[in-house]
Amino acid sequence: MCDCERALELLSLELDGQLTPEEKGELEAHLAGCGECRRAAEELRQLHTILPELEEEVPDGLHQAIMDRIGAEKVVPLSRARRPSQLRRWASLAAVFAVILLGAGTWRLFAGSGLSGGTAAPAAANAAPEAAAAARDTASSGAESTGQTEEQPKMVSGQGDVSNDVSQPAQESAAPQDGEGEGAALRMVPPASAQPTPAPEEAGESGQTGGQQAVTFGILPAEAAPEGAVQPDAETTETLRANCAAWLADSAFDQKDRVDTTLVFVAPVTEGDLAAAVCDGESAALLDGTDWAVTLGDTIGHDYAVLLCDSETLAVLGYVPIA
Amino acid sequence: MTEQELVERAKRGDETAFEALVTDNEKRIYNLCRRLVGNPEDAAELTQEAFLNAWRGLGRFQGESSFSTWLYRLASNACIDFLRKEKRRQSLSMTVSLDDDEEERQVELPDERYAPEGELERSEARRAVAEGLEKLTAEHRQVLVMRELNGLSYAEIGAVLGLEEGTVKSRIARARNALRKVLTEQGNFFSERSSRK
Numbered sequence: 371m372c373d374c375e376r377a378l379e380l381l382s383l384e385l386d387g388q389l390t391p392e393e394k395g396e397l398e399a400h401l402a403g404c405g406e407c408r409r410a411a412e413e414l415r416q417l418h419t420i421l422p423e424l425e426e427e428v429p430d431g432l433h434q435a436i437m438d439r440i441g442a443e444k445v446v447p448l449s450r451a452r453r454p455s456q457l458r459r460w461a462s463l464a465a466v467f468a469v470i471l472l473g474a475g476t477w478r479l480f481a482g483s484g485l486s487g488g489t490a491a492p493a494a495a496n497a498a499p500e501a502a503a504a505a506r507d508t509a510s511s512g513a514e515s516t517g518q519t520e521e522q523p524k525m526v527s528g529q530g531d532v533s534n535d536v537s538q539p540a541q542e543s544a545a546p547q548d549g550e551g552e553g554a555a556l557r558m559v560p561p562a563s564a565q566p567t568p569a570p571e572e573a574g575e576s577g578q579t580g581g582q583q584a585v586t587f588g589i590l591p592a593e594a595a596p597e598g599a600v601q602p603d604a605e606t607t608e609t610l611r612a613n614c615a616a617w618l619a620d621s622a623f624d625q626k627d628r629v630d631t632t633l634v635f636v637a638p639v640t641e642g643d644l645a646a647a648v649c650d651g652e653s654a655a656l657l658d659g660t661d662w663a664v665t666l667g668d669t670i671g672h673d674y675a676v677l678l679c680d681s682e683t684l685a686v687l688g689y690v691p692i693a
Numbered sequence: 694m695t696e697q698e699l700v701e702r703a704k705r706g707d708e709t710a711f712e713a714l715v716t717d718n719e720k721r722i723y724n725l726c727r728r729l730v731g732n733p734e735d736a737a738e739l740t741q742e743a744f745l746n747a748w749r750g751l752g753r754f755q756g757e758s759s760f761s762t763w764l765y766r767l768a769s770n771a772c773i774d775f776l777r778k779e780k781r782r783q784s785l786s787m788t789v790s791l792d793d794d795e796e797e798r799q800v801e802l803p804d805e806r807y808a809p810e811g812e813l814e815r816s817e818a819r820r821a822v823a824e825g826l827e828k829l830t831a832e833h834r835q836v837l838v839m840r841e842l843n844g845l846s847y848a849e850i851g852a853v854l855g856l857e858e859g860t861v862k863s864r865i866a867r868a869r870n871a872l873r874k875v876l877t878e879q880g881n882f883f884s885e886r887s888s889r890k
Contacts, residue, residue: 382866386840388847413873413883420822421841423815428723432737436715436744440708443748637753642746646770669757672855691770692855 372400377407385418600638602662607636609684614664614677617686629667629675639663639678647678649688656680657687700760704751711751715744718761721843722768728838729772730779731827739775743768758852765845765853769835776831821882825875833868840865 372380380397383389389397401408601607615631623629639647639661647657660681667674676690694713702710722743727736746767747754754763826834839845839853847861854861876882 378870379863379866382869383862385869386847386865388862410870410873413877414869416883417822417869417872417876418841420818421837422844423819424728424823424826425720425724425842426727426733428720429733429737432723432740433715433719435737436719436741437708437712439741439745440711440748443745640746640750640753641742642750642767642771645742645746646774663753669755 372396374400374404374407377401377404378410381407381411381414385414601636606684607634610634610636610662610664610679611666613679613684613686614666614675617677618666618675623675625667625673625675628673630673631666633667633674635665635669636662637665643676643678643690646690647688648691649678653687661687663690696760697756700751700754700756703748704754711748714747714760718764719744721761722764724842725765725768725838726772728823728826728842729769729831729834730775735775739768739771742771746771762849762852765839765843769853773831773835818882821876821879822872825872825879825882828875829868829871832864833871836861836864837868837872 377397377400380389380393380400383393384397401411602610611631611634614634618626618629618631639657639659640663641659643663644657644659647654649657657678657680662679662681662684664677664679665674666677672692674692676692677686678688678690679686694710696714696717699710699714703714719740723736723740726739726743727733730736730739743764747760747764750767754760758766826837829837835854836850839850840847845853847858847865850856850865851858851861856864873883
């Protein structure tokens with residue numbers, strides 16, 4: 371049976387053309403006997419007609435103002451943080467190489483006089499012959515020939531290959547691969563440009579010039595971050611994930627039990643996050659553009675949460691309402 | 694070009710593609726903000742911020758909803774936040790603020806004083822409805838504006854606000870009736886109009 375409250379709901383649905391035939395019958399039956407609701411129907415119809423007329427044109431200059439602000443943004447959505455990220459990775463890989471080379475050099479030095487070198491040396495010693503042989507094979511078809519009779523040190527990066535012919539699995543293989551070098555000068559060539567998609571480094575960038583005992587290699591990040599966003603390292607991500615999962619468990623969110631806290635995605639906070647953030651006064655003071663927006667759960671659907679964490683303490687400062 | 698294609702290009706920094714997205718969405722976003730916060734200046738500012746946040750956040754947008762749904766959500770949240778802050782900031786004096794509002798609106802529609810009588814009545818009716826809207830809760834105003842001004846479907850509104858369709862339906866029904874009640878209590882809105890017919 372249809373009472374007035376139900377009738378008002380049905381009237382609303384009718385305005386949007388969402389009534390089923392049964393509901394329409396129900397409504398008409400009620401209206402036939404209810405003057406109040408007949409008046410309500412008329413009034414609701416008037417409002418339904420007038421409301422769309424409130425729509426205004428966009429004020430003059432607004433479109434341009436929007437585009438001016440977009441243009442004033444110095445960074446472009448994707449490539450924003452690639453550079454620092456690549457440099458960091460490259461710098462740490464370079465440091466690893468430097469240690470190995472030093473170790474290898476030491477080994478040579480000591481091997482000559484019958485002593486063994488430091489901790490890096492045994493590993494270097496074991497890896498060296500195989501790596502050198504492998505490197506020789508791959509390099510033989512390449513452009514690098516220096517005319518040296520001794521084995522040439524060839525540092526091969528995880529992804530690219532100096533000869534551009536042989537592709538290697540994209541793992542961090544910098545450590546196990548090693549070479550011995552006698553007076554080898556290490557020349558490191560950074561990637562020519564920060565590219566959003568991984569591409570094999572061309573031999574040209576990392577080629578050797580004749581006569582020089584230079585080792586060059588191209589380095590690519592081992593994995594590309596999704597959409598080119600800056601992300602913290604694995605350990606930090608895990609700490610963030612754990613902090614957020616714990617915070618969520620203690621919270622009063624409806625969806626907290628449905629959020630899969632094994633799924634985590636971390637990105638720098640955006641202006642939108644900062645504007646929409648909910649946190650208490652103390653935390654709000656700590657919240658700034660250097661902090662992390664941590665998304666827990668599956669973003670397809672509604673079973674996820676976005677929490678904001680301090681870049682230094684990694685503690686949860688607040689959250690971003692999803693709806 | 695589809696919205697998806699434009700978004701893909703915009704993600705790679707194509708400002709022209711993003712401008713197309715702005716053009717497609719600016720009127721509805723502006724009107725959403727205009728009716729949610731009640732004045733054109735703040736609405737313009739919030740509209741700019743919505744698009745700017747969308748531009749900055751494109752890297753994070755993964756297509757889990759349509760771009761315009763996401764944009765509506767950004768704008769809507771920003772407006773609600775703005776209203777909360779405004780509420781905290783202002784100490785409301787009912788009689789004074791009502792008078793101020795009416796004066797403001799008269800300034801906004803100067804030409805209509807000289808319009809033929811029928812149109813004048815119509816524009817006054819619109820003004821009355823606009824004022825009535827502002828007396829609703831932000832929640833009611835939100836769904837009513839999205840349905841009646843932006844023309845979003847129940848499903849789309851549900852996607853923007855993270856609500857089930859059934860919830861959207863009943864909220865819209867309650868919003869419409871709340872508006873009707875406000876206009877009835879305020880005075881002669883309906884009785885005048887119906888007596889003219």
